[in-house]
Amino acid sequence: MATKVHMEALSPTMEEGRLVKWSKHEGDPVKSGDTLAEVETDKAVMELVARADGQLLKVMVPEGTTVPVGNVVAWIGKPGEKVDGTGSQESGAGAPKPAPNPAAAAPRPAATAPAAPVAVPADATRVKASPLARRIAKEAGVDLKLVQGSGPGGRVIKRDVEGGATQARAAAPAPGSKLPAPSGAPYEDVPLTQIRKTIAKRLLASIGPIPHFFLTTEIDMERAAEAREALNKQLGDEGGKISFNEIIIKAVALALVQHRACNAWFQEDHIRYWNEVHIGMAVAIEDGLITPVIRNADMKSLREIGAESRELAGRARNRRLKPEEYTGATFSVSNLGMFDIDQFTAVINPPEAGIVAIGSIVAKAVPDGDRVVVRRRLRLTMSCDHRVIDGATGAVFLKTLKQMLENPLAMLL
Numbered sequence: 001m002a003t004k005v006h007m008e009a010l011s012p013t014m015e016e017g018r019l020v021k022w023s024k025h026e027g028d029p030v031k032s033g034d035t036l037a038e039v040e041t042d043k044a045v046m047e048l049v050a051r052a053d054g055q056l057l058k059v060m061v062p063e064g065t066t067v068p069v070g071n072v073v074a075w076i077g078k079p080g081e082k083v084d085g086t087g088s089q090e091s092g093a094g095a096p097k098p099a100p101n102p103a104a105a106a107p108r109p110a111a112t113a114p115a116a117p118v119a120v121p122a123d124a125t126r127v128k129a130s131p132l133a134r135r136i137a138k139e140a141g142v143d144l145k146l147v148q149g150s151g152p153g154g155r156v157i158k159r160d161v162e163g164g165a166t167q168a169r170a171a172a173p174a175p176g177s178k179l180p181a182p183s184g185a186p187y188e189d190v191p192l193t194q195i196r197k198t199i200a201k202r203l204l205a206s207i208g209p210i211p212h213f214f215l216t217t218e219i220d221m222e223r224a225a226e227a228r229e230a231l232n233k234q235l236g237d238e239g240g241k242i243s244f245n246e247i248i249i250k251a252v253a254l255a256l257v258q259h260r261a262c263n264a265w266f267q268e269d270h271i272r273y274w275n276e277v278h279i280g281m282a283v284a285i286e287d288g289l290i291t292p293v294i295r296n297a298d299m300k301s302l303r304e305i306g307a308e309s310r311e312l313a314g315r316a317r318n319r320r321l322k323p324e325e326y327t328g329a330t331f332s333v334s335n336l337g338m339f340d341i342d343q344f345t346a347v348i349n350p351p352e353a354g355i356v357a358i359g360s361i362v363a364k365a366v367p368d369g370d371r372v373v374v375r376r377r378l379r380l381t382m383s384c385d386h387r388v389i390d391g392a393t394g395a396v397f398l399k400t401l402k403q404m405l406e407n408p409l410a411m412l413l
Helices: 131-140 158-171 194-207 222-238 244-258 302-317 391-406 408-412
Strands: 003-006 016-022 035-040 045-049 054-059 066-068 072-077 212-220 264-266 271-273 279-281 283-285 288-290 331-335 354-368 371-385
Touching: 016 045, 016 194, 194 288, 212 391, 222 244, 222 371, 222 391, 222 408, 244 279, 244 302, 244 331, 244 354, 244 391, 244 408, 279 302, 283 302, 371 391, 391 408
Parallel strands: 279 331, 331 354
Antiparallel strands: 003 072, 016 035, 016 066, 035 045, 054 072, 212 371, 264 271, 283 288, 354 371
């Protein structure tokens, strides 16, 4: 008896999916667990896998179509078995049984290589390159096969990869900049992507019901900058330099340990105060925003946070995150400092009760006794859910965070 292939819930919040590409075609043999298609969910591109053995008898949804969860997208059965195009079977006793509960099926991230033009291919290890060059290439997303080596025997070395990374960054479009070229028409209608639909729904669920209030403070980052420079000098050419983002994530995580009232979720009839600290890190992608999660950030070193954040951000931009990698944050950090934004307010990601918005670090003239000195300063704004966090509670948390960033040794206490 033929088996229906349903559009499965491949992420916890998925309501519909866009069928990007069929990996199998009508008439192809299929085994349970085989990848049938790639599906764009509200968060990533995932695999839709077969739940039965047989032959792909009929494809009912063309590529590019958006389908609600639970709808039938194809049939699997014995060769020659007849099915129609409405989800019912033409022959055999009775209607086919439904596929296993889609929500209970374990989602698997797509195994195909990202389509980004600078992604490192699986066979990049065949290129003659130094270990340091390989590591830098992996972090920067540079294809070693496209890099001209200047080392002995054409070996790719550090300076070659750094040049390729600079060119790749210069050629890459800014997040959200991929729009159709002007056609001469007065306007262009671009269908919403799955992630943009989800962002719209989440914003309505956040801005409307959640009573936001905002707290802003200015932080002297001079000591943090000096500590960062000293750490990176000590790391030398090992790669994986420490950024301000890692320092801020670590400080936020440690401050939350001291202020559990801010490390909380608002639930329908209770508040959940977390004993673990999982930081959501906002990452801009081509058509929206996603927040990969640094789990137990308070217990990780700056190098560990840096390596994990780079890995997660890279896979987020390639739409290859697993659901468990972008869900479960207890608090979030959004950083627009690299875009020369001095200050902004971020929208809370429910059920979390708070998020901090990080602006750029700017050299400013500030009074120091009877003289004026130039110091590197940072403006930081915390958005609070007033149902969970009161003004004084948020202010005390920010005071601790400020003390840690202004005196990095305080993180060791």
